[in-house]
Amino acid sequence: MLIKRGPNGIDLPYASEITPRHVFESRRRFVQQLALGTIAGGALLEMATREAFAQGAQKLAAKPNPAFVVMDKPTSYKDATTYNNFYEFGTDKSDPARYAGSLKPRPWTIAIEGEVNKPMTLDIDSLMKLAPLEERIYRLRCVEGWSMVVPWVGFSLSELIKKVEPTGNAKFVEFVTLADKAQMPGLSSPVLKWPYVEGLRMDEANHPLTLLTVGMYGEVLPNQNGAPVRIVVPWKYGFKSAKSIVKIRFTSSQPKTAWNVSAPSEYGFYSNVNPDVDHPRWSQASERRIGEDGLFAKKRKTLMFNGYSEVASLYTGMDLKKQF
Ligand SMILES: Nc1nc2c(c(=O)[nH]1)N[C@H]1C(S)=C(S)[C@@H](COP(=O)(O)O)O[C@H]1N2
Numbered sequence: 001m002l003i004k005r006g007p008n009g010i011d012l013p014y015a016s017e018i019t020p021r022h023v024f025e026s027r028r029r030f031v032q033q034l035a036l037g038t039i040a041g042g043a044l045l046e047m048a049t050r051e052a053f054a055q056g057a058q059k060l061a062a063k064p065n066p067a068f069v070v071m072d073k074p075t076s077y078k079d080a081t082t083y084n085n086f087y088e089f090g091t092d093k094s095d096p097a098r099y100a101g102s103l104k105p106r107p108w109t110i111a112i113e114g115e116v117n118k119p120m121t122l123d124i125d126s127l128m129k130l131a132p133l134e135e136r137i138y139r140l141r142c143v144e145g146w147s148m149v150v151p152w153v154g155f156s157l158s159e160l161i162k163k164v165e166p167t168g169n170a171k172f173v174e175f176v177t178l179a180d181k182a183q184m185p186g187l188s189s190p191v192l193k194w195p196y197v198e199g200l201r202m203d204e205a206n207h208p209l210t211l212l213t214v215g216m217y218g219e220v221l222p223n224q225n226g227a228p229v230r231i232v233v234p235w236k237y238g239f240k241s242a243k244s245i246v247k248i249r250f251t252s253s254q255p256k257t258a259w260n261v262s263a264p265s266e267y268g269f270y271s272n273v274n275p276d277v278d279h280p281r282w283s284q285a286s287e288r289r290i291g292e293d294g295l296f297a298k299k300r301k302t303l304m305f306n307g308y309s310e311v312a313s314l315y316t317g318m319d320l321k322k323q324f
């Protein structure tokens, strides 16, 4: 494998296949056509060759995975990186882009511990090489009623899970965000109980859609989007997708999650996108797509599981109005 050093000593895997952001638009069209079956395999080779000549730093090569592409137009890079929730840097949507420069995403280690036979501490560059990076275009809907479409880069969390060999007692996975006052000015405010913690049931964590995410738009994650590693769980409200993770812990009992602890009547453990379960203070039936907020922009209907109906079988027999 070819390894190339980027700025700040970032170790770039697959640097021979780098994808510059400016060719992203054409590739998106390509992936859509591929998914529709209107392009034959030969074109793939042509695209790979073209991209092999691209130059630039902090780019990540990732093979588009047409099995995980929504057809919606991706949100612009600018919108996706300037309209954020990352309370460790403040509660305004513009705060993360403004203040997350103090976050140091390298060097970075992630501890994987708890109910596993092979606990490990990985540095971010080794983590990124555990499985081939894929590009997946996911919808992400915030519980506040807005959504985005982002080309994420990463691999299924299940790839990591199988490497650490969970024990029979592992029923849940807890994700813990960095909590360092020196890097995160928002920690001095008690809006949430720090560190930010989120969690999934084991079968949710192992679902192929659950993405261990290290990049977006063909580049490493910007700090404000959760550098150097976050999860993205596209059928759940955005707050389940914890950013800047330092610890992944396998547990036998349901983890206490930051939002559930701070407002249990508003945020449950499951937090599946569900247009039929209103937030106590607002309807969840529709959403605003970031970038479509002009005068005449229509709100979109929110879809059950954010449109990812393939996860429905995970919840058979559960009352999703009670277990929201
Ligand atoms: N550590 C941490 N992770 C977090 C948050 C946060 O405040 N802190 N906000 C969550 C919320 S509410 C949303 S909607 C998404 C937003 O991700 P984005 O800014 O990349 O779109 O991140 C989630 N992950």
Ligand SMILES: [Mo]
Pocket (backbone or CB within 6 Å): 085, 141, 142, 143, 144, 237, 238, 239
């Ligand atoms: Mo959110």
